Amino acid sequence: MSVGVRKTIDETAETVKAHSTADPVAWLFPGLGSRFVGMGADIIGKSPAADKLITLAAQKLGYDIHEVCFSGSGRKFVPPRIEAQVIYVINCAYVDVLRSLGRQPQFVCGHSLGSWAAAYAAGAIDFESGLEMVTAVEDLLEQRIPDGEQAMGVIIGLDEETVTRICADEQYVYLANSNSPKQFVIAGRAVGVDAALEKAGEQAAKKTQRIAGSRAMHTPLLADVNRELQTALARITIDDPTIPQMNCDTASPMHTAVDVRRYLGQFLQRPVRWEATMHALGDLSITQFVEVGAAAVLTGMMPFIDPSAKIETVSDLLARDETANAIDPTTPVLTDR
Incomplete structure (x- = not known):
């Protein structure tokens, strides 16, 4: 701050x-x-x-x-x-x-x-x-x-540093919402978001899920x-x-x-x-x-x-x-x- x-x-x-x-x-x-x-x-x-x-x-x-x-x-x-x-x-x-x-x-x-x-x-x-x-x-x-080009997803159970690193590993994927400790929303190109969600699951996230819609908000x-x-x-x-x-x-x-x-x-x-x-x-x-x-x-x-x-x-x-x-x-x- x-x-x-x-x-x-x-x-x-x-x-x-x-x-x-x-x-x-x-x-x-x-x-x-x-x-x-x-x-x-x-x-x-x-x-x-x-x-x-x-x-x-x-x-x-x-x-x-x-x-x-x-x-x-x-x-x-x-x-x-x-x-x-x-x-x-x-x-x-x-x-x-x-x-x-x-x-x-x-x-x-x-x-x-x-x-x-x-x-x-x-x-x-x-x-x-x-x-x-x-x-x-x-x-x-x-x-x-365009429909299908962008996406958002939720990751629960990982810390912000880990989620940020996962996003950085994918092109055009970003940490969009830091809602609460270990609850985050990521957004970006749809292919990258799907890959990031898969990586989060491999790192023992409690939940990973695509959010309905096709807009990389925030x-x-x-x-x-x-x-x-x-x-x-x-x-x-x-x-x-x-x-x-x-x-x-x-x-x-x-x-x-x-x-x-x-x-x-x-x-x-x-x-x-x-x-x-x-x-x-x-x-x-x-x-x-x-x-x-x-x-x-x-x-x-x-x-x-x-x-x-x-x-x-x-x-x-x-x-x-x-x-x-x-x-x-x-x-x-x-x-x-």
Whole structure:
């Protein structure tokens, strides 16, 4: 960690301590992998704040958000473009429900796709601009990346040094996500990713598996897509965040519109250093975390990163919030995941 980043974290931590009357909390926003049939069932049709946002999204997108969220079972397949849009919409809907109940975090942080909802929660972008950018990213990925050329894979049970060495042994294969101790995502050219996964298995990894999809997210292979995204970003307004958003590459807080714009314009080709970012939030005096999304993806990682951290899903928080007058507890909740 650079001296400048360390100083920023120390100064921000002192500010949090000085202005917090309750235990400081960070909202965490999941990305791909957090969609399932029944997502958002605890707020859709039960919170005016959520319904208002979802109605706006449906008008902009031209399809029924309810149909995507509730029709079918399990993790039914939907096109990547729709999956990304719906995850963003539901994440933001939870933000609006929490805001309607007077809740506010000290920091926000998004994992990959979750960065857009985090920017919305931070006050850096408006909802429609975020939806436009999520759609632009998916359109660029679909247009620029041939099917089958790129891939991603997960490796569990090896240390970061070993995974990094395995990636270095293959051409155009990179460490994309450092999620938690001994849980990593690699990405790159499909042939190289398959070879790296095989080598990881030979070195006694507990699990190696290809991830569905054909995009080498968070690697230099997306540099061209990233440049076009920067052009798209120039069309939208980005404000200074009212709540600091974490940069998951440098594991440091962002306080200005310039910082947020730079991050959003680069993160597709930069690694997600999730474990380091969670530790940085701990250094910033954060003692509680809420996963603001439909699933419990990030919640499941946290005990491996910091067993002492307090974390809950937004659904659990809303279920126990006695002030949640916007939620009608008598309405049945879908539970089919």
